Structures are given as structure tokens and as C-alpha cells.
Amino acid sequence: MFTSKIYKKSPVSIQNILLSTRALVRKKLRENNKCEQYTQELIAHEYDSEILGKYHDKTLHKTIKQARNTVEYYKSYDLNLKTFPFIDKLEVNSNKDKFLSSKKSGTVIKGATSGTTGAPLVIPQDMESVITEQAFINRGLAWAGFKEGDKRAWIRGDMIVPLEQKKAPFWRYSYFENMIMLSSFHMVPNNLQSYINAMAEFGVQVIQAYPSSIVTLAKYLEVNNEYYPGEIKSIVTSSESLTKEDKHLIETRFKCTVFDWYGLFERVAAIASCEHGRYHILTDYAHVELLPAGKAEDGRDRAEIVGTNFNNSFYPLIRYKTGDHVILSDEPNCPCGRVFPIVDSIEGRTGDYLIAEDGQKVHILNHIPKGVSGLLGAQFVQKEHMKIEVLVTCNNDFTTEQKLKLIDNTKERLGNKMDVTITIVDNLIRTKNGKMKQAICDL
Ligand SMILES: [Zn+2]
Structure with missing residues (x-):
């Protein structure tokens, strides 16, 4: 309706x-x-x-x-x-x-x-x-x-x-x-x-x-x-x-x-x-x-x-x-x-995962944003091997320093050679049912 x-x-x-x-x-x-x-x-x-x-x-x-x-x-x-x-x-x-x-x-x-x-x-x-x-x-x-x-x-x-x-x-x-x-x-x-x-x-x-x-x-x-x-x-x-x-x-x-x-x-x-x-x-x-x-x-x-x-x-x-x-x-x-x-x-639905540097599936990502200030929400998108885009909603406290911290945390979990980028967005991605996945992996 x-x-x-x-x-x-x-x-x-x-x-x-x-x-x-x-x-x-x-x-x-x-x-x-x-x-x-x-x-x-x-x-x-x-x-x-x-x-x-x-x-x-x-x-x-x-x-x-x-x-x-x-x-x-x-x-x-x-x-x-x-x-x-x-x-x-x-x-x-x-x-x-x-x-x-x-x-x-x-x-x-x-x-x-x-x-x-x-x-x-x-x-x-x-x-x-x-x-x-x-x-x-x-x-x-x-x-x-x-x-x-x-x-x-x-x-x-x-x-x-x-x-x-x-x-x-x-x-x-x-x-x-x-x-x-x-x-x-x-x-x-x-x-x-x-x-x-x-x-x-x-x-x-x-x-x-x-x-x-x-x-x-x-x-x-x-x-x-x-x-x-x-x-x-x-x-x-x-x-x-x-x-x-x-x-x-x-x-x-x-x-x-x-x-x-x-x-x-x-x-x-x-x-x-x-x-x-x-x-x-x-x-x-x-x-x-x-x-x-x-x-x-x-x-x-x-x-x-x-x-x-x-x-x-x-x-x-x-x-x-x-x-x-x-x-x-x-x-x-x-x-x-x-x-x-x-x-x-x-444990998180097994569908929510990323592929780490060593090829392993990583399901638990909730520790990554820990200790990063100004963060309202984060979502990890992986469309290619060795590349992760972190979508972020934030306020003004999310400074360059915090951004680097988030990149470091992500690398620590998924591998140091991982190419991690941060994109600030208004709204994280939801499915048509309005659900939000922590990770979107298209590999
Ligand atoms: Zn009980």
C-alpha cells in the first residue's frame, strides 16, 4: 500500500x-x-x-x-x-x-x-x-x-x-x-x-x-x-x-x-x-x-x-x-x-562478511569503528579483491585524524595491504525492506 x-x-x-x-x-x-x-x-x-x-x-x-x-x-x-x-x-x-x-x-x-x-x-x-x-x-x-x-x-x-x-x-x-x-x-x-x-x-x-x-x-x-x-x-x-x-x-x-x-x-x-x-x-x-x-x-x-x-x-x-x-x-x-x-x-548472519587479504571471510566487523570519534554509522563495501570502501555517516568530530584511525582499524582487521577508502554519505545503504547490512560484499 x-x-x-x-x-x-x-x-x-x-x-x-x-x-x-x-x-x-x-x-x-x-x-x-x-x-x-x-x-x-x-x-x-x-x-x-x-x-x-x-x-x-x-x-x-x-x-x-x-x-x-x-x-x-x-x-x-x-x-x-x-x-x-x-x-x-x-x-x-x-x-x-x-x-x-x-x-x-x-x-x-x-x-x-x-x-x-x-x-x-x-x-x-x-x-x-x-x-x-x-x-x-x-x-x-x-x-x-x-x-x-x-x-x-x-x-x-x-x-x-x-x-x-x-x-x-x-x-x-x-x-x-x-x-x-x-x-x-x-x-x-x-x-x-x-x-x-x-x-x-x-x-x-x-x-x-x-x-x-x-x-x-x-x-x-x-x-x-x-x-x-x-x-x-x-x-x-x-x-x-x-x-x-x-x-x-x-x-x-x-x-x-x-x-x-x-x-x-x-x-x-x-x-x-x-x-x-x-x-x-x-x-x-x-x-x-x-x-x-x-x-x-x-x-x-x-x-x-x-x-x-x-x-x-x-x-x-x-x-x-x-x-x-x-x-x-x-x-x-x-x-x-x-x-x-x-x-x-x-553470530551475524553468515551473509555479512568481507574477504580479507589472506582470502578468509571475516564476519565480525563491529570492533573496527571502536574508538573513532564523530562516527554515527559505518558500512563496509567490497566490490574488488583488496579494496574496501567504508561508507560513513558522521558529525564534525570526524576529523582527518579520526578518518586515519578508521582506516588503520580496518586494515588491522582485514590486512595491511588492503586499499581502504572512506566516503562520507548522508545515508547508509538499505535493502528495499529497509534493512541495513554491516558489510556488502559483491565478490
Ligand atoms: Zn532468561
Whole structure:
């Protein structure tokens, strides 16, 4: 809707009405009694390992049985998960129709992964799946202390403000959701104070944002030695990877806890951080296997997330290799009391990397900008071997000296012979979904 001519040509007041009406319709479809009931069921079992275990086993069995009975790709397998093959995006893309269930579906909604490599994967799901997903989102919001009616801010990938618009307001209001929606596409340094003001004036209590968008605001506050001027209960992030450093930065500058959510459109795993900052594998959302994948830089064990989705019987994926990694934790349980297993952290999507001087892929780049003043954001672009362009948003403190420091840091991580250039830009590159990659490698 947001890219339609009618929306783009309407005055802001009409855009607010169009957007609010759309939100109301979506809310009515998703957040019905069934959703509410399911949310309560999910909340009820998270502190009881016996009930949760039974729920997980029952759902896994049902998933496998249904897949075997109604899905061509799985019809020859036993009811034992271990006999199923590992699959991945390429395998699913090459056998698209064979994963479709023959069961009656009603309304089918299609969505695509925004994957960084290869063709996007189109995944159909039925209304039940959409409602179940909503119940998990609602439980996530409950973890973050959100109560119905709280004032929210939303800074994600919706193109609610046409790209051509160069003047504030870069936000719209969704009346029935009591929510201010701010554009991720207009976050150039000169506009950032107006974003902060708009949220504070609205009296936002909970923020739902892409990590890159809220980090942009937190960095802005940091370089100006300021803190968010309002009182916020929590910030909920998802859809991009969030480093520990950035999480800490957001929590410091907004004076609240960040609840981060890892999920993917394939719906084969969900991992959520709680009020104690631990990442919990949600074993009622999917069955997750962790395949050993070597060691992290600090010597701890790394594992690949392989998941079986509980919540899309219309397009079941079993033992799906995500290509995403976690670092294992040695903590057996969390002070929050929830019984879901814990992982230490989720490593950046494996798509985000650069090729270093020695030909190795380097995934973790977040240490590079450390200690460089005046930096609001940085993004690494590599189009040729041995050449890296660092796109930078900054303020006046980003002097020549700081620039040289950033070049040195980059070389230190990727190789001394690397040709590193810095380009100051108004806005870093976002995908059409509004996501921002730390590294763009076209090799
Ligand atoms: Zn916890």
C-alpha cells in the first residue's frame, strides 16, 4: 500500500488515516480470540520444564506425522526425526512444490525471505500460521512489559514516508495501535534530533525497531553526549543481527532493556533475549538442533542453527539448515526462571562478511569503528579483491585524524595491504525492506 500512487500523493493527514485503517484490518484478522488464548497458553508453560517438554514432544510428533502424510517431499520417511535429511534453502528452492501440503488451507499468504545470497525463498502459509506467529510476537511483547494500550514507536522497514519527501515529519501515526511509525529510510544525521523529539513528544513507552535504526539513534545520542529524554519501558529489536556492543549502547542511551528476537521467515527457529539479557531458544516455537560448527574467536563452541518449524503445516520444513550460528553458553539456567535453553549469542548472519587479504571471510566487523570519534554509522563495501570502501555517516568530530584511525582499524582487521577508502554519505545503504547490512560484499 505504501508504495501506491494514492498513498504517496495523499497529504500526511490522509496517509495517517489510510495507514491506521490498514493496521486495524490486520489487527482484526490476526489478534482474534484464538490468538489471545494461544498467547496465554504460551505464557503459562514457560516456567515449567515438564509441561514445556511435553508440549514440544507432542508438537514435534504432530509436525512430522502431518508432513509425512500430506507432503510429497516427506512421504517416504519414518516418524523418527533422525531419519529425515538435512535440507537448506537451495534444496527447498529446487523442490518448491514438493513441500506444499495437500491439506485444505483456506486463505494462503505468501512471503519471501530477504536472503542475502541466492534467490529469495517464497514461503506460503495459511491464516492459522499467521495467527500463531502473532501469539509468539505477543508473548515477546509481554516479556518486554508491553501492556495493551501502551504507546509504541515502530522504526522498521515500512516505507510509510515516500522517499522523495525531504522535510519532516518522517513519521506517521497508527491511531488504533496507539503507535508512531518512523521511517528507517530518512535517518540522515540532520534529521535524527527530530526523530527523538517526535517519540518523546508522543510519550513512547515501548519501541519496536530494526537494530540498525535504533542503533543509529543511540549513536547520535552518544556522540552528542545525551540520553533519550523520555522514560521507556523497553525496546524490542528483530530482523537483523544485533551485536552485544550495540545492545549495550542502546540500553545505555535509552535507559531501558533491549529484548532482541532472532527469527526467520522460514519459521524454523526463534531465539529471544529476556530481561536478564540471556538468549533463550524457544522450544515451543520450533524444534532446534545445534550442529557443531567449529570455534568462535574466543575459543568457545559455535553451532549452526538447524530447525523444524512447528507452525506452518501448510509448508513444513524439517531439519532446515539456516546457515546462521550461535555461540553456546555454559550457563544451565537463567535468573529469569524461564526453562528454555540458553545460548550466549547469535553470530551475524553468515551473509555479512568481507574477504580479507589472506582470502578468509571475516564476519565480525563491529570492533573496527571502536574508538573513532564523530562516527554515527559505518558500512563496509567490497566490490574488488583488496579494496574496501567504508561508507560513513558522521558529525564534525570526524576529523582527518579520526578518518586515519578508521582506516588503520580496518586494515588491522582485514590486512595491511588492503586499499581502504572512506566516503562520507548522508545515508547508509538499505535493502528495499529497509534493512541495513554491516558489510556488502559483491565478490
Ligand atoms: Zn532468561
